[in-house]
Amino acid sequence: MGYIFEQEIEQILNTVRAKTIGEGENITLRDILxxxxxxxxxxxFRAEVEKFLEDERSREIRSKRFPYTHPEASSLQRQIDLVLVQQYQFPQEEFVRVLDEAxxxxxxxxxxxxxxxxxxxVGERRRIPVSEIERKLSRCIDYQYFPELIRRxxxxxxxxxxxxxxxxxxxERIDAEIVARHTPAELAAMTRSLLQFVDFGKASPHDANNQPTLxxxxxxVFFEDKRIDTVTRxxxxxxxxxxxxxxxxxxxxxxLGEVLTDKLAPVVEAPEVPEPVESIPPQPVPGNGQMADQKKEGPADQGESAGQTNANFLPGVVDMFTPADVKRFTKSIFRKDSMAFRRALEQIELLTAWDATSHFLDDLFVxxxxxxxxxxxxxxxDRIYARFFPSRDRTTP
Structure with missing residues (x-):
């Protein structure tokens, strides 16, 4: 990386261990989530366990006499796999290894x-299957414009x-387009995810006004990666x-405001990036010690096969629930915590693809x-699913 962030990384590792396995002999993925x-x-961690299960499934010998691809069999298999993944146990040694990698x-x-x-x-390979790209992108939950537009x-x-x-x-083109559509203040706000990760491990002190620092x-390194030389200098x-x-x-x-104009021009040519990049809105920079609310919109429609919908036309999540629904789900799912219910809906509102949303719901239930x-x-x-596929029944094969 050019710089060594051993202190920040070590403190994050220690924080996660304290919040999860501690001195225990093992821990399930369910407990981690x-x-x-x-x-x-x-x-x-979830992607790692799913890869473990996928590798194990690939070694299974299945007779062609049984219809494993039958919709009902496939549905039951997915339910079984969900339970197996969530109940996977990490021994202490394996947990430490995966945590370090993570x-x-x-x-x-x-x-x-x-x-x-x-x-x-991609690594050192000359080409890579799209299916593998999709699987690896599941580990990238920040900077959603990257996985969304790569898939698109x-x-x-x-x-x-x-x-x-x-x-x-x-x-390179995706990042250049993102940079071109953001002001200096908005570019600064793009480092918020990095700041929150560093601050999560208490790796750096807050300033005199109790604002987190990077x-x-x-x-x-962040701006070197984007090749904005004037900023790095x-x-x-x-x-x-x-x-x-x-x-x-x-x-x-x-x-940034002192060294950049309001907008930066894209610096990389071709291949063409889907136009939805510009639908990603600016993110305000927090001030006065308060973290600003972070709102994002996703790219436009990728088609139902991808579970991607134009964020501009997605119905509001809150509007999909009547007062009676709110009361019922708050009681049955959120332990009568109305603020937790509201926060969950706000987080779902930020998601523009069903695949990412389904993972969020799995983690929520855990x-x-x-x-x-x-x-x-x-x-x-089903109620959330209808937001992405209003004309389809989730239970239909």
């Missing part, structure tokens, strides 16, 4: 997403595989000449200790 650890790490992956992805996507998804590109082009050069250019070196000057080793988001916004196959959970899931 139900803990207060960082969502990105939960996604990594924290390093998340830190790299948040600091330098272009570099991480290219090296993690593959679907629109009807690709079965992507070459190294094509993927590299696509990722290591200046981490911010330099200015940040290096702030660090070396003014001894500013930590920055708050408002301070970063002020620095966190609330709710049977995902109970009548209330199924009804709640």
């Amino acid at each position: 139900g803990s207060s650890t960082h969502p990105g790490l939960k996604a990594y 924290v390093h992956f998340q830190f790299n992805y948040l600091c330098r997403p272009q570099w991480t996507l290219l090296n993690y998804i 590109y593959c679907i629109d082009k009807g690709l079965a595989e992507v070459t190294y050069e094509e993927f590299k250019t696509l990722v 290591p200046t070196n981490a911010v330099i 200015r940040l290096e000057f702030e660090r070396d000449q003014k001894n500013r080793m930590m920055l708050t988001l408002p301070e970063l916004a002020s620095v 966190a609330q200790s709710v049977d995902p196959f109970s009548r209330e959970a199924v009804e709640f899931t």
